[in-house]
Amino acid sequence: MLHKLQTEDKLEYNFFPNSTGFVQFRIKAANDAHIALSPAAAEVDPMYEVYIGGWGNSKSIIRKNRTKPEVAEEPTPGILNPNEFRGFWIRWQNRTISVGRENEIPPFLSWTDYEDVNIEYIGVCTGWGASGSWLIEPPRGGPVPSPGQPRPTRSASACWVPASGGQVPPSSFAGGEDNGEPVYVVRAQFGGGLIPGKLVPSHGQCYVPWGGTENPSPEYEVLGSPARAATSPPNALTAGQSEDGEPLYIGRVVHDGALTVGKVQPSHGVCYIPYGGQELSFPDYEILVQ
Structure with a gap:
């Protein structure tokens, strides 16, 4: 409210x-x-x-x-x-x-x-x-995970922390916002690939763009190391890969008043976001770099 x-x-x-x-x-x-x-x-x-x-x-x-x-x-x-x-x-x-x-x-x-x-x-x-x-706008956020959470995995300077059900591990990276609620950078297994996407904690699940739709997943990994967003791709953080093995990166765009996180697939030349039940593409975007 x-x-x-x-x-x-x-x-x-x-x-x-x-x-x-x-x-x-x-x-x-x-x-x-x-x-x-x-x-x-x-x-x-x-x-x-x-x-x-x-x-x-x-x-x-x-x-x-x-x-x-x-x-x-x-x-x-x-x-x-x-x-x-x-x-x-x-x-x-x-x-x-x-x-x-x-x-x-x-x-x-x-x-x-x-x-x-x-x-x-x-x-x-x-x-x-x-x-x-x-x-x-009132502050919003997700619950802190309970003790005994699985150990994070690291890639270069990135730290991916397993979580589920809307949990937001400490020091998670908020890459966007939607109606005042932080939107966190995540990745999840889907369609044979490891796909970057977004976590809206109040929804209790993450969303990844794949196959033309917005796909929910209750289990995911949250980006948990300091990172920054930029408008150019040098040192872009590799966050996953497509079902064909192509590296995927983290992007974000403003759409419908929300700053939304999604995936960048270089061969397609666009950033895809999961939004409103669809996979939407944008030729102009910011990309996450280390």
Whole structure:
């Protein structure tokens, strides 16, 4: 259920628990939508702040510990609007904070810290002459697997952890999101191949694209080592192989408002995703690299 919130022109944060590493929200304000990423439900050190549409709706910044200078800054004239909702996402993972617009993969603001800060709460507020209406997606995630889970398998720097039934092992790689819920990179045996796909934890199973359809599988392996997404294929992570032995890679695309993980088959020149019961192909995509 969405968090619906009105914030006054007070610069006083309203905090919500969120330790998933991702938040998606929509905001209607003239300027200065402020978001705090904090270890506690309060303004503490260390913590981060993201200002969207600050300085008269002319630029956006990332700030650490409420001090200047800003650690990241980008001109964003007119990014907010007092008469319509504008959507954004913020991701914090591997000490990197990224800020992007709704339905856009590349962030418009990003910064990597030397310090590993354990973010447990987000806070929102408005100020500097602006009030705001917020629609904040609730945090979602999957259960932590029980002790005695099978040992992970490794390939180069990748770590594939066996799991089932919607389980999300610790340190799993979230390659996308769907309605605010993290979507994890997985692979599963299907059709005689080892096929990369996606895991939506609340569904209790993974999905792989194969044979023109979206195929569910209750058992899978989750990518569990740090990795990053890029728009070019150097050092692409080999995640599986087709039934003919062709290497398959992990790709992702934005479709129908969701950032969805799938497979890249080089001989086909596209990324396939499992979505809405179908296997969909996209010629433009991001590919996971080591």
